Structure formats: structure tokens, C-alpha cells
Amino acid sequence: MARFSTIRALISKEFASFFHDWVLVAFSLYAFSVAIYAQAYGLSHELHRAAIAAVDEDRSLLSGHILAAFLPPHFQKPVLIGLDEIDPAMNSARFTFILDIPSGFEADARAGRRPVVQVLVDATAMMQAGIGAGYIQTIILDESQRFLGRDEAATDRPAIDLQLRFAFNQDIQTPRFSGMMTLIDHITMLSILLAGAALVREREHGTIEHLLVMPVRPIEIMLAKVLANSAVILLLTAISLKVVIEGVLAVPLAGSPILFLAAVAIYLFFTTALGMFLGTVAQSMPQLGLLFILVILPMTLLSGGQTPRESMPEILQQVTLLSPSTHFVAIAQAILHRGAGLEVIWPNLAATAAVGAGFFWVSLRRFRHHLSSYS
The missing domain is CATH 3.40.1710.10 (abc type-2 transporter like domain)
Incomplete structure (x- = not known):
């Protein structure tokens, strides 16, 4: 119980640190609202009012x-x-x-x-x-x-009469797809960035030394940062799903939003741990930004959200299965577009949880080594 109380107190500290950073708060709100709308209607894949x-x-x-x-x-x-x-x-x-x-x-x-x-x-x-x-x-x-x-x-009739029936997006509307994929990409982007920035900010403000002299363990510090930032992203995702996706973009959700948010929570276990890992490598916020770009670009481009995995070389398809972002995109598309249930997505969900748990352990070891360098 004492350990839970410590983690709860550290989570409160993380919330206070986040909400006092108005730039980060504004950027997070923008990413889950205006940016999704702009991406949905700014990039069109269909012909519209061509001159x-x-x-x-x-x-x-x-x-x-x-x-x-x-x-x-x-x-x-x-x-x-x-x-x-x-x-x-x-x-x-x-x-x-x-x-x-x-x-x-x-x-x-x-x-x-x-x-x-x-x-x-x-x-x-x-x-x-x-x-x-x-x-x-x-x-x-x-x-x-x-x-x-x-x-x-x-006229000469063709030998084959081809009839097309479009599923899951019958009107072939770009906002119905790109808006949802932008939300998925921003979940990955913001969760990594917020977790990494939380650690770098501790070092830049000199509060990391305060934590070292307190009776707290590295796993408690890391769990507090992971849980606090995951809660922020999960809340923003739920609001964006209801207000922006369903409300403003008028995109019908085929599956269960609760199941999707549960999958997001499992996925955030990996992305926040990855952010903590990058925070231990970077010595400043500019370095974190550069490392973030190097990590987020391949994760996004190879996840299957921008280009179908079937269009990639066979060896690259197998390599991308090691990334939880690939499984998460498959989960999100199956739930939100096709109305899939747990019986369909559980293999991807299990792979996301397994890789996330493994990377959390790696990040924890790196975080312990990072803290030991201050003592």
C-alpha cells in the first residue's frame, strides 16, 4: 500500500508538471483536434472541383x-x-x-x-x-x-461483367479514412513525445536530483510517468474520437469505442516506455526532438497506415511485425472501420502487449542506469 501511495503521489506530480506547461498542453489539444480536421480535409484522394x-x-x-x-x-x-x-x-x-x-x-x-x-x-x-x-x-x-x-x-460486350461493391467506406470519402489514421498517428507521436519530454524536463529543471534523495525506487518513478502520460493521451483520444471523429467529421464508428480505448491503453504501455528510453538517451529537448524524428518516421510509414503492408517487400513485412505500431494500426482499422471484436484482434493485441512488456523492461533497465549516473 505504501508503494501505491508513492506512485499516486508521483502521478499527481506528473499531472501538475504537464498542466503547468501551457505550450505542451496547447500542442496536445491542437494535435487531437485542429490537426486531425486539417489532415482529413486538407489531403484529398478523390476528385473534387477540378479546374x-x-x-x-x-x-x-x-x-x-x-x-x-x-x-x-x-x-x-x-x-x-x-x-x-x-x-x-x-x-x-x-x-x-x-x-x-x-x-x-x-x-x-x-x-x-x-x-x-x-x-x-x-x-x-x-x-x-x-x-x-x-x-x-x-x-x-x-x-x-x-x-x-x-x-x-x-457494342461488343466484354467476356466478363465486373461488378464492384465497396465495403467499409462505400462513398470512398477521404476524411473517413485519413481522419482516423491521423488520430492513430497522433496517439503514437504524442505519447512518445510527452513521456520523453517529462524525463528531459526533470533533468533540465534540476528536479531529477530531488527525486534521487527521496525514498522512491526507479520503477515507481517510471510507472508514474508512464501512467500519467498514458492517462492524458487516453483522455484526449476519447474526446477526439467522440467530438472530432464522430461529431465534426461525421465518421460512423463501426466497432466498440470501449474496445478501441482498451487497445490504446495497452499500446500506450509501449509508446510511453519508448519515450522514456529516448529521454534517457537525449541530453536536451533538441536532441530528443531529433531522436523522435528518427524513430517516428519509420514507425509511421511502415505501420500499414500510410501504405498497405501487402505492397511492401516480403522481408519488410516480416520486420514490421516486430513493431507494436503495426499491430496497433491493424487493431484500430479492424475495430473502427470493420466493426471487429476481441475474437478477431486478440492476436495483434497479444503481440502488442508482449512487445510492450519486453520493451518496458528494457527501458526500465536503461532508466536505472541513467539514474545511477547521477549518484
């Missing part, structure tokens, strides 16, 4: 039908420009797409001579360029066949 222009040299009924088919929300209303305006418009990035419909287009189409429409694409807008080119091709072909009276029965 398009057209050089209509034919001025026919067919070309008019084609241009009228480019509608919001995918495209803005096409702007008619002259042939001599193409290069200046592309160079100034006024339009992402420019169509050049040649003269005699409708007559050649009626005669079956397969006329060509040139589409100029500004590929510096990579997201829209790749998707938009496919949209434009489909629109031109569909409108031409509809105008010429060639329905599906009159």
Missing part, C-alpha cells in the same frame, strides 16, 4: 453535350478558351485539365472514323491528375456513345 478548360474547335452539338457533362462536385464548369491560350494557362496553373476538341469531331464520330480528343493534364497536381484523366475518358466515351445512339447492346 478544367476546353478548346472547342468543332462547336458542334456533340462537343456541347460532352462539355455539359462535366459537373460538380468532381469538376468545375468548363471554361472555353482559345487555342493560343493553352500554353499560358498551363504554365500559370490556371487549369488542371484542358480538352482540345478538333474541328469535324462530330462528323468524324458519325462516320465511324474514331476522332481523337486531346487532354492536357497538369501532373504537378498528382492526386487529381491520375484520377481525373480516367474520369474524363469515361465521360467522353459515355457521352459520345449516348449521343450517337449506341447503347450497350449495340
Whole structure:
């Protein structure tokens, strides 16, 4: 009981230290609110209000039908420009797409001579360029066949009729995915940063010596920092999940939020221990920031949240299984997107807990060695 009282007192000290650092508090609130919204709507993977222009040299009924088919929300209303305006418009990035419909287009189409429409694409807008080119091709072909009276029965039917059914994100909306993944990334980022900063801050403020002369053990100090920072991140995660994800972004949660928060608590056992480990290596906050960048980038990029693990080389897929962040991303996606229960996620949950416990032991040994250097 005396040990629990000591840990409780140390946890209170950690809370007081965190809430007195207004910069850190503001950064944490920003990361779990505004940053998630900005990431969800700032990076779009679908075509939305793409700027398009057209050089209509034919001025026919067919070309008019084609241009009228480019509608919001995918495209803005096409702007008619002259042939001599193409290069200046592309160079100034006024339009992402420019169509050049040649003269005699409708007559050649009626005669079956397969006329060509040139589409100029500004590929510096990579997201829209790749998707938009496919949209434009489909629109031109569909409108031409509809105008010429060639329905599906009159054309050569393919040997296979492919029917697509989208699961878990039927509207293919970017915020539904990127907002959730940003929350997962920020859980990893903030938990490592807060735990490491708590230790470095003790050293910079000179309070680490105060702890050494108190009747406390290294494991009690480390547990207090891990539990206090985990509680802060867990609270921010719960609020962000309810207010930002469900409320502002209107993303429906397919699974149990309680199960997800339980998985977050287990995952935080690893990330806060990793933050403590980095705090024992770094001698100052700038050094901690540099070490943090070196650690967080591979963890985030190889976790499966940015790029599917199936797209990675086979050996890299096996290596990433050693990182709890890989298992946590799989857990989060399974619960929040697919509505999975404990019977589905328990292998990833067990792997996260096992690696987290092992790394906690390594961090504790490093922390004890770190404290012994002051005595």
C-alpha cells in the first residue's frame, strides 16, 4: 500500500508538471483536434472541383453535350478558351485539365472514323491528375456513345461483367479514412513525445536530483510517468474520437469505442516506455526532438497506415511485425472501420502487449542506469 501511495503521489506530480506547461498542453489539444480536421480535409484522394478548360474547335452539338457533362462536385464548369491560350494557362496553373476538341469531331464520330480528343493534364497536381484523366475518358466515351445512339447492346460486350461493391467506406470519402489514421498517428507521436519530454524536463529543471534523495525506487518513478502520460493521451483520444471523429467529421464508428480505448491503453504501455528510453538517451529537448524524428518516421510509414503492408517487400513485412505500431494500426482499422471484436484482434493485441512488456523492461533497465549516473 505504501508503494501505491508513492506512485499516486508521483502521478499527481506528473499531472501538475504537464498542466503547468501551457505550450505542451496547447500542442496536445491542437494535435487531437485542429490537426486531425486539417489532415482529413486538407489531403484529398478523390476528385473534387477540378479546374478544367476546353478548346472547342468543332462547336458542334456533340462537343456541347460532352462539355455539359462535366459537373460538380468532381469538376468545375468548363471554361472555353482559345487555342493560343493553352500554353499560358498551363504554365500559370490556371487549369488542371484542358480538352482540345478538333474541328469535324462530330462528323468524324458519325462516320465511324474514331476522332481523337486531346487532354492536357497538369501532373504537378498528382492526386487529381491520375484520377481525373480516367474520369474524363469515361465521360467522353459515355457521352459520345449516348449521343450517337449506341447503347450497350449495340457494342461488343466484354467476356466478363465486373461488378464492384465497396465495403467499409462505400462513398470512398477521404476524411473517413485519413481522419482516423491521423488520430492513430497522433496517439503514437504524442505519447512518445510527452513521456520523453517529462524525463528531459526533470533533468533540465534540476528536479531529477530531488527525486534521487527521496525514498522512491526507479520503477515507481517510471510507472508514474508512464501512467500519467498514458492517462492524458487516453483522455484526449476519447474526446477526439467522440467530438472530432464522430461529431465534426461525421465518421460512423463501426466497432466498440470501449474496445478501441482498451487497445490504446495497452499500446500506450509501449509508446510511453519508448519515450522514456529516448529521454534517457537525449541530453536536451533538441536532441530528443531529433531522436523522435528518427524513430517516428519509420514507425509511421511502415505501420500499414500510410501504405498497405501487402505492397511492401516480403522481408519488410516480416520486420514490421516486430513493431507494436503495426499491430496497433491493424487493431484500430479492424475495430473502427470493420466493426471487429476481441475474437478477431486478440492476436495483434497479444503481440502488442508482449512487445510492450519486453520493451518496458528494457527501458526500465536503461532508466536505472541513467539514474545511477547521477549518484
